[in-house]
Amino acid sequence: MAHLHIIDRQGQFHTLETAEGWRVMEILRDQKVGIDGLCGGACLCATCHVVVHPEWAGRLPEPRDDELLKLDELPAIEPTSRLSCQIIWSDDLDGLTLTLGDET
Ligand code: FES
Numbered sequence: 001m002a003h004l005h006i007i008d009r010q011g012q013f014h015t016l017e018t019a020e021g022w023r024v025m026e027i028l029r030d031q032k033v034g035i036d037g038l039c040g041g042a043c044l045c046a047t048c049h050v051v052v053h054p055e056w057a058g059r060l061p062e063p064r065d066d067e068l069l070k071l072d073e074l075p076a077i078e079p080t081s082r083l084s085c086q087i088i089w090s091d092d093l094d095g096l097t098l099t100l101g102d103e104t
Pocket of ligand 1: 043
């Protein structure tokens with residue numbers, strides 16, 4: 001099974017089990033690491049903000065315009081910020097490493 005690595009808001013490192021075809025937000029939410037995903041993945045709440053580690057940034061599909069617009073509403077983002085609900089898990093992403101964004 002492919003794994004997703006995250007660093008939570010307390011700086012703790014976690015390795016999570018994944019499921020092909022799930023949104024990354026759903027993986028984070030269901031394993032209770034601090035992501036709420038309040039809008040259910042509709043790109044409306046930005047509670048699923050994550051920062052992609054630089055070595056992975058170019059390996060993910062480009063964000064759509066609605067994702068970029070929603071990210072722009074956050075008080076602080078990084079160049080590799082993404083909404084995790086807009087990233088669909090594929091086992092090709094094995095080892096993807098994310099840091100949780102600030103709570104919104
Ligand atoms: S879950 Fe609401 S924008 Fe991602």
